[in-house]
Amino acid sequence: MIRVLIEPCNHQSFGYGLLQVDLLSRMHSPHLVGLLGYCADQSHRLLVFEFMPNGSLKGHLHPVIPAVDVAAGEQRDARPTLDWQTRLGIALDCARALEFLHEHTSPAVIHRDFNCSNVLLDHNYRARVSDFGTAKVGSNKANGQVVTRVLGTTGYLAPEYASTGKLTTKSDVYSYGVVLLELLTGRVPVDTQRPPGQHVLVSWALPRLTNRERLVQMVDPALKGQFAVKDLIQVAAIAAMCIQTKAEYRPLMTDVVQSLIPIVKKSPSMSCSSTPARPLQHVVYMSPAAGSNTS
Template sequence: MDTTHTNGNRSHHHILPETTVLVVVVFIIIIILLIAIFIIILLLRRINSPKPNGNISNNNSNNKNGMFNAHSTIQINDTAGRLDMKKGCIFGGSPCSLPSATSKGVQVFTYKELQTATDDFAQANLVGTGGFGTVYRGTLRDGTLSAVKMLSREGKQGERAFRSEVDLLSRLRCPYLVDLLGYCADNRHRLIVFEYMPNGTLHDNLHLHDGRSQLLNWGVRLRIALDCARALEFLHEHTTPSVIHRDFKSTNILLDENFRAKVSDFGLAKIGSDKLNGMISTRVLGTTGYLAPEYASTGKLTTKSDVYSYGVVLLELLTRRVPIDTNRPPGEHVLVSWALPRLTNRTALEEMVDPNLHGQFSKKDLIQVAAIAAMCVQTEADYRPLMTDVVQSLIHIVHTLTSGSSTSSFRINKRVSPR
């Protein structure tokens, strides 16, 4: 009797620990499952929520002109080379479908219509020539003043440049890119019609010896630099994948009646990699003096290649020197190699500035702009800044000018525009 009772007690003592362990294990498993479910819910919410773009929102807060819609991102189908605006228009939140040839103000012209608009491409209406064609001033049937570019290159490269420019500009809407009004693909004729920019190219205003550079005072030059930086920021960071201009230079920067700048000529533009800092391999095309070293030597193209070209243009604005000038003394032929060591030397920096500025600038602002230029033309692409960083730096400088005593530096000489 006593033995049975003792054995029963022993069995009871063995059962209790096993039950307790089982309860604890089940409880732990439940906790782990709950934590896992919570983590999965968080991940799903993050994936499904719209991805914020801090740069765009930040730029909007600094841009009183409503430069971009904060939640607009242009999605580019890289394989087809087409743009798909799935997130809304640049200037509004309504959905946009892929534009047809006649949507968004883009018209299809006949060759005869453009012949009439330019007075049969009269020499008097010639406003410029470039690597891809000749540009004429024209008046369309509705009275709109326009610039008509007649492409001169034949063959696959010319056709590719024509299609690339029309395709991109019919979809990229930004106040710092030249507006595409229409095009002509009549038989063998290939013409593109743009908005007319009465003050011509930045190159002509800086480098032609006709007094035009006198119109570009310090404030005006900074606004041009900021407009161009915003154009590249839009191409690089507000489109997915990015768009690489590949031929950014002073002849492709056009000035309106108020000397505000817009970037033009997208014949060589490339759709960039959709990977962060990704590069693409392509033929080396562009203009000597503006080509980034790594692109010129290897054909590896990234958005940082455009940043280098932008730095060269910024040096042009500072010095009024062309990128390559064999008429200069030895050691001064290449603008970047001549300017780079001087950008960090205050005395040399002031000496290299365009004499036409007559010292009418803040030394502090000059040092800051020189620092931006020095970073942009670094030999190593990784050391160059993003265009968003350049924009923010220039906004600060321009804001200082407009809010300080230098407001008059933005006023344009009342001389009649040469164009």
């Protein structure tokens, strides 16, 4: 099965696509969505990626309820709920993807827009990171920063990057922490429909992550209590470190990976193999015109 999306090419989308082609043609990891090919024909341009049949993590954590169901008063999710062990596996896959970008490429690559929309799931619900249109090549120095214009998704931006434009690998670590909170709570990063004090996920969750009773209460109700409290406490501790306000207090992604591996290994249903099964289908994708990385 091949899906095709074609849009006119302009200056911004051209730069967006070329960056992805350049980066993904040089980076090969089982935790990144693979680029299969590229085609340009006058005003049209195509990027060909591996097809991930289970869609994005966002589609599972925050499914859109059809309008007809809302009108009927039904609360039916569009997709099955991700169970606890699947969420742990996704967290580890994402951590490995960012570890590869930060510590196994030279110089490091900073994703700059890591969020649950850019986490795609294969037919086994193994996660791969996608969308490198706004990525930045970082400094060779340890924790070296790059000054650039602020791009990314509201709710995922690290405080120091949002306020100064100073970008480091620790900016991605913060974004990863927000995704980890989404996996734990089922909440979106910013939700103005919630009561005062609960609009921003990070500020609401941070004081609860180190309080066992409050931590259990904040877990996604869709899990229906089907999780190990000991594992929850450990994952919450990782999330708390990742979303620290000061970048220097956040861990390296290697440390996150090493912390998650023993938690995931406890489950007989989850494999810690670094090579997920290859998908059988492909998608042809046209990079959106909004956003480029020419700064």
